[in-house]
Amino acid sequence: MKRFLTVFSMVCSAIAATGTQYGGELRFCLYSEPRTFNPLLVADTSSEAIRYMTAGVLIRVNRQTQELQPELAASWRVVSQGRGIAFKLRRNVTFSDGTPFSAEDVAYTMRTLFDPNLHAPTADSFRGGTSVKIETPAADEVTLTFPMPVAGLERLFDQVGILSSKSPKKEMASLGPFYVAQYKPGSEVDLSRNSYYWKRDAQGLRLPRIDSVRLYIQQNRDMELIRFQRGELNIINAVSPEVFDQLQAHMPTAVRDLGPSLESEMMWFNQSPKAPLPAYKKQWFQSREFRRAISAAVNREDLCRLVYRGHARPAEGPISPANRFWFDAGLKPHPYDPKEALDLLGKAGFRLQDGQLYDAQSHAVEFSIITNAGNQAREKLAQMIQQDLKAIGIRLNVVKLDYSAIIDRISQSFDYESCLLGLTNVDLDPDAQMNVWLSSASNHQWNPNQVSPATPWEAEIDGLMQAQAAELNPAKRKAYFDKVQEIVSQEVPFLYLVTRNALVAVSPSLQNANPSVLRPQAVWNIEMLALAPEVVKK
Amino acid sequence: MKAIRYLAQMLLLTLLLVALWPGALTRTPYDRQFRELPNAPVSRQFPLGTDELGRDRLSRLLYGTRVSLLAAPVAALLSTILAALVGGLAGFLGGWFDRAAVAAIDLMLSLPWLFLLIMVRAMLPLNLPAMLSVLVTFGLIGLLGWASAARIVRAGCRTLRCSDLVVQARASGLSNGRVLVKHVLPNVRPILTAQLRASIPIYILAEANLGLLGLGVADPLPSWGNLLRPLESGLIPNSAAWAPLILMLVVVSCFYLTQSSEVVVR
Numbered sequence: 001m002k003r004f005l006t007v008f009s010m011v012c013s014a015i016a017a018t019g020t021q022y023g024g025e026l027r028f029c030l031y032s033e034p035r036t037f038n039p040l041l042v043a044d045t046s047s048e049a050i051r052y053m054t055a056g057v058l059i060r061v062n063r064q065t066q067e068l069q070p071e072l073a074a075s076w077r078v079v080s081q082g083r084g085i086a087f088k089l090r091r092n093v094t095f096s097d098g099t100p101f102s103a104e105d106v107a108y109t110m111r112t113l114f115d116p117n118l119h120a121p122t123a124d125s126f127r128g129g130t131s132v133k134i135e136t137p138a139a140d141e142v143t144l145t146f147p148m149p150v151a152g153l154e155r156l157f158d159q160v161g162i163l164s165s166k167s168p169k170k171e172m173a174s175l176g177p178f179y180v181a182q183y184k185p186g187s188e189v190d191l192s193r194n195s196y197y198w199k200r201d202a203q204g205l206r207l208p209r210i211d212s213v214r215l216y217i218q219q220n221r222d223m224e225l226i227r228f229q230r231g232e233l234n235i236i237n238a239v240s241p242e243v244f245d246q247l248q249a250h251m252p253t254a255v256r257d258l259g260p261s262l263e264s265e266m267m268w269f270n271q272s273p274k275a276p277l278p279a280y281k282k283q284w285f286q287s288r289e290f291r292r293a294i295s296a297a298v299n300r301e302d303l304c305r306l307v308y309r310g311h312a313r314p315a316e317g318p319i320s321p322a323n324r325f326w327f328d329a330g331l332k333p334h335p336y337d338p339k340e341a342l343d344l345l346g347k348a349g350f351r352l353q354d355g356q357l358y359d360a361q362s363h364a365v366e367f368s369i370i371t372n373a374g375n376q377a378r379e380k381l382a383q384m385i386q387q388d389l390k391a392i393g394i395r396l397n398v399v400k401l402d403y404s405a406i407i408d409r410i411s412q413s414f415d416y417e418s419c420l421l422g423l424t425n426v427d428l429d430p431d432a433q434m435n436v437w438l439s440s441a442s443n444h445q446w447n448p449n450q451v452s453p454a455t456p457w458e459a460e461i462d463g464l465m466q467a468q469a470a471e472l473n474p475a476k477r478k479a480y481f482d483k484v485q486e487i488v489s490q491e492v493p494f495l496y497l498v499t500r501n502a503l504v505a506v507s508p509s510l511q512n513a514n515p516s517v518l519r520p521q522a523v524w525n526i527e528m529l530a531l532a533p534e535v536v537k538k
Numbered sequence: 539m540k541a542i543r544y545l546a547q548m549l550l551l552t553l554l555l556v557a558l559w560p561g562a563l564t565r566t567p568y569d570r571q572f573r574e575l576p577n578a579p580v581s582r583q584f585p586l587g588t589d590e591l592g593r594d595r596l597s598r599l600l601y602g603t604r605v606s607l608l609a610a611p612v613a614a615l616l617s618t619i620l621a622a623l624v625g626g627l628a629g630f631l632g633g634w635f636d637r638a639a640v641a642a643i644d645l646m647l648s649l650p651w652l653f654l655l656i657m658v659r660a661m662l663p664l665n666l667p668a669m670l671s672v673l674v675t676f677g678l679i680g681l682l683g684w685a686s687a688a689r690i691v692r693a694g695c696r697t698l699r700c701s702d703l704v705v706q707a708r709a710s711g712l713s714n715g716r717v718l719v720k721h722v723l724p725n726v727r728p729i730l731t732a733q734l735r736a737s738i739p740i741y742i743l744a745e746a747n748l749g750l751l752g753l754g755v756a757d758p759l760p761s762w763g764n765l766l767r768p769l770e771s772g773l774i775p776n777s778a779a780w781a782p783l784i785l786m787l788v789v790v791s792c793f794y795l796t797q798s799s800e801v802v803v804r
Binding site: 302305306307366367368370373374375376379380382383384386387397398399400401402405415416417 | 569571573576590591592656657659660664665666667668751752753756757758767
């Protein structure tokens with residue numbers, strides 16, 4: 001008893017010395033129902049947030065530094081010229097239900113991940129994963145060998161939540177800081193602290209500090225704001241610029257503008273030969289000068305200032321500055337220059353007459369842009385582009401459609417002229433963008449599913465993307481992808497408009513919060529977060 | 539009661555005049571973006587301030603009033619004509635035509651009109667000029683809104699078909715067409731008039747609903763529907779509250795005039 005009291009008083013004094021508060025419940029909202037709790041089947045943002053807080057991974061991408069850090073793997077090395085990876089696992093780690101963690105669990109997870117019957121979205125990133133060779137030479141060693149080299153292999157393990165091979169709870173047994181304790185469909189998901197969690201803080205004290213997390217399933221953002229202002233929520237992970245300014249006026253310490261996020265807005269012209277458009281319009285859209293002229297006619301600074309209240313910046317290209325390694329610092333946003341736009345159009349045979357632009361065959365230049373109804377920011381962007389293009393004699397018809405109607409037009413019927421949509425690069429590695437940049441890809445939006453590249457520059461992009469995927473040297477891969485970004489900036493298949501800033505609101509009562517632009521923003525360091533004593537007492 | 543009726547009439551008349559000549563009160567184009575003056579407060583240049591893109595709120599409100607106030611009666615007229623045709627013929631002719639018309643009416647009434655509007659709108663050509671989009675939006679509302687009126691007209695015609703008046707007319711040797719035109723239609727005219735009046739505020743609200751979803755009249759043309767969009771964020775300046783206020787007053791006035799005219803008819 002005496003010994004217990006001594007240990008207890010030591011722990012208490014250590015906690016007092018660091019000023020760290022334990023206990024309490026963290027509350028925030030998910031904007032949709034989580035579709036799965038199986039970490040290998042995650043494909044939606046809500047499930048992804050839950051996976052981040054509950055699943056243990058071998059390697060973690062640090063959301064602040066964007067560097068790799070060891071988690072369940074104490075160390076690793078890439079072997080067999082990039083075809084394999086050997087992990088040395090952390091010892092004395094236990095799942096949330098008390099079952100021990102070993103190499104067998106990693107092998108079981110990888111086998112399950114590559115099971116063709118499971119259709120795990122994460123498995124697609126490991127090309128040729130179905131024929132992976134898994135070896136467990138010791139209880140704390142695993143080696144995976146793939147049939148071909150996988151670029152950025154280590155980063156892919158950030159998405160692979162380890163399952164227990166022995167636990168009767170299977171995927172519900174967790175190695176992360178929390179486990180799913182309760183799920184009320186349509187209402188909330190409750191997470192409880194994993195008392196077996198292996199990680200300790202710098203003082204050697206147990207983590208996580210918070211006892212539980214309550215995730216309300218709440219689509220209504222106004223309700224979320226009201227509850228945050230009442231103190232019922234601790235975090236809003238995505239704040240609109242209007243709400244940000246409102247909160248800043250009343251709760252200046254609660255809001256944070258984290259700078260450029262991974263989300264940008266862009267538009268593109270339909271260049272598909274299958275499009276049911278008049279030949280002269282296809283000719284406009286396939287003209288590089290035309291696309292560059294439109295890009296030069298759009299005032300991106302105004303878009304940022306008026307639509308996003310200054311919480312955005314003109315976009316440079318496909319990679320946001322938030323992606324530190326892959327961003328090409330040499331690229332600059334296309335400057336606003338209506339005169340240059342008219343010069344470019346003149347070179348392409350267009351002429352301005354009585355305020356109206358005509359092409360070489362005397363067709364008045366008019367086209368439509370489709371965007372999704374209900375997205376106010378995007379609607380405002382379209383209205384501003386409409387006025388910008390009016391200045392160079394182009395009539396732009398803004399058409400707002402239901403989202404499913406847009407998807408049908410851009411991927412099935414190709415019955416549209418131009419489209420304005422957003423882009424979110426969840427994965428930092430450009431390998432994840434293969435389905436956009438390869439001319440044969442279905443998400444090569446301006447002209448998808450090409451049998452052979454329609455233009456020399458698309459052929460060049462194909463070659464560069466294949467080369468970066470086969471290359472293991474990060475610097476060489478970066479050089480290849482920089483070239484892709486430069487071609488895209490020159491040829492303008494996508495007109496990148498703005499990169500939105502990541503705006504979050506964090507209750508002042510939440511300690512150690514250091515939100516990141518990467519998902520899951522404010523809770524990326526969930527195990528380190530703590531609540532103020534007065535909140536814990538409540 | 540008379541005073542309220544008078545007030546409602548005066549309000550609608552004033553707004554109708556404003557709708558016909560918005561240029562008399564403002565010279566600023568409704569679509570011009572004064573980008574250096576977004577969200578400007580009330581001033582001599584901008585009596586209701588500017589919106590987030592720097593557009594004159596007064597100008598947008600006046601032109602938006604024109605769009606909503608003039609197009610809604612046209613849509614109401616369209617749906618009333620359709621209702622008179624379908625309901626009138628079904629009630630008067632009976633038989634297989636009546637059964638088919640009732641089935642069509644039931645089908646139309648069972649469809650969720652908002653989704654139907656969204657679906658039909660998605661199938662329209664993309665390059666519609668803004669003014670044509672007004673006609674299309676209200677035309678669609680009118681085309682899809684005839685069913686409930688047709689049911690009432692049908693019931694009225696059915697009653698008349700068996701009335702002494704029609705039996706006597708037929709006995710005198712009048713053809714079906716003449717009976718319909720000379721005796722039935724004049725007798726269902728009060729029903730049609732009431733339906734027309736009741737439809738106008740309903741269609742104004744329908745456009746507002748579509749506009750609130752961003753699916754109404756095409757930009758940059760304003761309508762009460764798209765002027766209500768800022769309400770969505772809950773962060774509206776006082777000067778933006780005119781659109782919902784006028785919408786409410788117009789709808790209440792229309793309903794009041796419809797109700798009071800029903801009292802007069804009775």
